[in-house]
Amino acid sequence: xxxxxxxxxxxxxxxxxxxxxxxxxxxxxxxxxxxxxxxxxxxxxxxxxxxxxxxxxxxxxxxxxxxxxxxxxxxxxxxxxxxxxxxxxxxxxxxxxxxxxxxxxxxxxxxxxxxxxxxxxxxxxxxxxxxxxxxxxxxxxxxxxxxxxxxxxxxxxxxxxxxxxxxxxxxxxxxxxxxxxxxxxxxxxxxx
Amino acid sequence: xxxxxxxxxxxxxxxxxxxxxxxxxxxxxxxxxxxxxxxxxxxxxxxxxxxxxxxxxxxxxxxxxxxxxxxxxxxxxxxxxxxxxxxxxxxxxxxxxxxxxxxxxxxxxxxxxxxxxxxxxxxxxxxxxxxxxxxxxxxxxxxxxxxxxxxxxxxxxxxxxxxxxxxxxxxxxxxxxxxxxxxxxxxxxxxx
DNA sequence: CGACACATGTAACACGTTACATGATTTG
DNA sequence: CAAATCATGTAACGTGTTACATGTGTCG
Numbered sequence: 446x447x448x449x450x451x452x453x454x455x456x457x458x459x460x461x462x463x464x465x466x467x468x469x470x471x472x473x474x475x476x477x478x479x480x481x482x483x484x485x486x487x488x489x490x491x492x493x494x495x496x497x498x499x500x501x502x503x504x505x506x507x508x509x510x511x512x513x514x515x516x517x518x519x520x521x522x523x524x525x526x527x528x529x530x531x532x533x534x535x536x537x538x539x540x541x542x543x544x545x546x547x548x549x550x551x552x553x554x555x556x557x558x559x560x561x562x563x564x565x566x567x568x569x570x571x572x573x574x575x576x577x578x579x580x581x582x583x584x585x586x587x588x589x590x591x592x593x594x595x596x597x598x599x600x601x602x603x604x605x606x607x608x609x610x611x612x613x614x615x616x617x618x619x620x621x622x623x624x625x626x627x628x629x630x631x632x633x634x635x636x637x
Numbered sequence: 638x639x640x641x642x643x644x645x646x647x648x649x650x651x652x653x654x655x656x657x658x659x660x661x662x663x664x665x666x667x668x669x670x671x672x673x674x675x676x677x678x679x680x681x682x683x684x685x686x687x688x689x690x691x692x693x694x695x696x697x698x699x700x701x702x703x704x705x706x707x708x709x710x711x712x713x714x715x716x717x718x719x720x721x722x723x724x725x726x727x728x729x730x731x732x733x734x735x736x737x738x739x740x741x742x743x744x745x746x747x748x749x750x751x752x753x754x755x756x757x758x759x760x761x762x763x764x765x766x767x768x769x770x771x772x773x774x775x776x777x778x779x780x781x782x783x784x785x786x787x788x789x790x791x792x793x794x795x796x797x798x799x800x801x802x803x804x805x806x807x808x809x810x811x812x813x814x815x816x817x818x819x820x821x822x823x824x825x826x827x828x829x
Numbered sequence: 830c831g832a833c834a835c836a837t838g839t840a841a842c843a844c845g846t847t848a849c850a851t852g853a854t855t856t857g
Numbered sequence: 858c859a860a861a862t863c864a865t866g867t868a869a870c871g872t873g874t875t876a877c878a879t880g881t882g883t884c885g
Binding site for chain 1: 638639640642646647649650670718719720721722723724726729730731732733735736739740743744745749750753754756758778779781782785786787789792793794797800801805808
């Protein structure tokens with residue numbers, strides 16, 4: 446869905462051909478989400494089928510097929526921009542599902558899963574921070590916004606993972622620390 | 638991808654049939670991401686095709702087809718739990734793309750887009766908070782974790798939107814406040 | 830010339846959603 | 858009995874990824 450409207454938005458700036466659309470999309474979002482060129486063409490053909498874009502005349506001398514927005518396309522784009530992204534339109538959060546199911550899956554140490562993810566997310570966070578310090582000079586607003594978005598998200602994810610660790614620690618005593626009372630049969634069962 | 642492993646995780650708890658898998662999945666994640674029953678069956682058939690699950694004998698007297706994990710399925714599930722979710726495995730963020738493109742799309746007031754989204758997200762945040770106060774009593778750890786995940790995310794999103802608003806305000810003076818110098822032709826062009 | 834970037838497209842497949850068809854069981 | 862819930866499946870379609878086929882232009 447994002448691609449479809451992304452292409453429409455780019456075409457609102459000016460008519461473009463497929464290859465150019467990919468380049469511009471990746472430039473605007475800082476190559477955060479690389480866009481497969483094949484998808485550009487299939488999406489364009491669907492947009493054309495649905496009357497949201499049209500070719501500006503036939504393929505030019507080098508075989509480039511330039512597309513432009515139709516009025517219907519402009520209406521659809523306007524609708525996209527004025528309608529907020531709702532929760533039920535978002536994809537399932539694989540991480541949340543993973544942690545949630547780790548808690549009740551036998552043989553799985555949920556806290557280890559949380560810790561492994563935390564390490565990976567912190568590493569990602571550092572990479573983002575590094576990118577940001579280098580990006581502040583050139584300053585392409587769109588790319589900076591995307592970068593901030595990912596930073597805020599990653600920070601929130603780390604906080605959530607820490608919060609989850611705490612919550613899990615309250616359920617189950619920490620694994621092998623100072624000498625403690627022996628585990629009960631029930632706890633052993635729950636741990637496998 | 639999340640569903641595939643979600644089903645494997647549930648089957649690690651105990652063998653189940655399709656309908657039951659949907660019920661358990663929605664219970665574990667607090668009905669946050671409703672799971673289409675059709676998808677359960679198609680996913681199960683793919684998992685069966687790939688040798689990750691197997692029927693426990695033929696359909697029972699009521700026609701229920703119970704599935705269980707195979708050894709290969711257990712290995713795959715273990716792999717999922719021990720491998721962190723990486724950034725490039727995540728879907729594109731429609732909101733980030735929308736705001737990023739709003740900035741450079743002619744005729745679109747990026748700040749209005751940000752504001753509209755903020756309202757929607759804050760509303761969602763309130764709904765989540767309401768859910769949480771009511772959920773703390775019953776206390777299903779998995780569902781609480783998912784709820785927290787969504788809370789942390791929504792909070793981060795609001796912060797990012799505010800941050801974006803600030804960034805955008807630095808680019809373009811606020812629309813119609815105290816008397817100011819008239820807009821230049823260039824600014825009018827940029828705004829449509 | 831050979832490699833690489835530019836440029837368009839198709840095929841196959843995975844995943845997700847919606848809608849439909851079909852029947853058994855439960856319950857007001 | 859009628860309606861709702863339980864239960865299994867299929868068909869059609871949208872979207873996304875990967876890989877392949879094909880050709881032009883440029884530059885070392």
